[in-house]
Each structure stands twice: as C-alpha cells, then as structure tokens.
Amino acid sequence: MNEIFKALNDATRREILELLKQKDLTAGEIADAFNISKPSISHHLDILKRADLITSEKKGQFIIYSINTTIMEDVLQWILTFKK
Amino acid sequence: MNEIFKALNDATRREILELLKQKDLTAGEIADAFNISKPSISHHLDILKRADLITSEKKGQFIIYSINTTIMEDVLQWILTFKK
C-alpha cells in the first residue's frame, strides 16, 4: 500500500498511467510525451513498476510498458473502507 | 487531486484516517496514539485538512477532528477510470 501511494503521489507518474490506460507504449514514446529527460522518465517508470502499477516487456531494442489495473483494485478496496 | 495523494502518501496520516473512521478525536487523543511529538502530529493534521480529508471544530480548549469521507469519493472516481 505504501509503494502504491508513493507511486501515485506524483503528477507525472499519474499522467503516465493515463497514457498507458489508452494503449501500451515504449519507454521512448512515454518520454516523448513529457518535457523531462529520458533518465527521469525511466526513474518514474521504475517507481510505477515497483508498485506493480505497470509491467514491462522487452521487444527487441524496445521496452513496452503496460498498465496493470488489478493493482488499482487494492486502492479501490482501501478507499471503500471509508465509504461505510 | 495532487493534495489528496500527497496527504495519503504517509503511513502516519493514513493511520490517523483509520482512527477518525471509527470516531471523532481531539488533537491530543490522536497524538497519544503515536510515538511522534504533538507538533509533528499537528503538522500531519494540517496536511490532511488542506486536502479536505478531515475537518476540525474548536470546542473549548480542544480541537475535535473528524473524517470527511466525501473527498474519498474523488479518489474513488479517479481509480474507477482505470477499471474499464
């Protein structure tokens, strides 16, 4: 839970999730969507991955990232405990 | 949204919400539940309040804090956009 909230606590990372919600993208395509260096985006992707919010798959020289919505279920359940 | 995720990105603050989920508490009662100084807890309460996750009401020399679950609805909706 800690890792998830940590990952979600950044506007850039939340935007990355919005992008991946629409379709899978390579690291480069994600980086192109922001005014931030590739290493920084790579770091954000790492944090999202550690939180299990995204997954990655190597395809040749590219790395394709996908969103993992099943983890969102955990957050959802946590939120719901407050909605009695 | 930024303020909400920022507020939720701390284990102590999430525990404060868990406590307030059960019943309203004074600042002192909340502080007593943690091994952290009162000023630090006061700071956490301030962050939760800025995010509108809690409200406060002065009662004599005490300040009573309550959870505001309506804000959780915003997070819920955000999460749900990923659960297509």
Next chain:
DNA sequence: TATATATTTAGACAAATATCTAAATACTTT
C-alpha cells in the same frame, strides 16, 4: 564489426518532507 538507436544506471544536486525542541496562542480553572 562498427555505428546508430533505445533504455537504464550512476552520481550529483536542489527542493520537498518528516521530524524535533522551544516558544506562542488560546482557553480553563483556581
């Protein structure tokens, strides 16, 4: 095999954050 492309790792740095102690503010009680 040499060069180009895609991505990450390493290391540095400034800004943000969580914590503390000391002091200030506000209310209550004697």
Next chain:
DNA sequence: AAAGTATTTAGATATTTGTCTAAATATATA
C-alpha cells in the same frame, strides 16, 4: 490575574525525492 492544559507556529535538521548530465548496456543495421 496567575497557573495549568491543549494545540499550533517557528525554526532547525536529516532524509527523501525529482531532476539533470554522463556513462553503461543491449539490440539493430550497414
């Protein structure tokens, strides 16, 4: 009014975080 209790504000400090550039790794292509 003075002293005690509840809470916050101020200021300091160590840690974490987001960002950068430079270098390393891995794959593709000429």
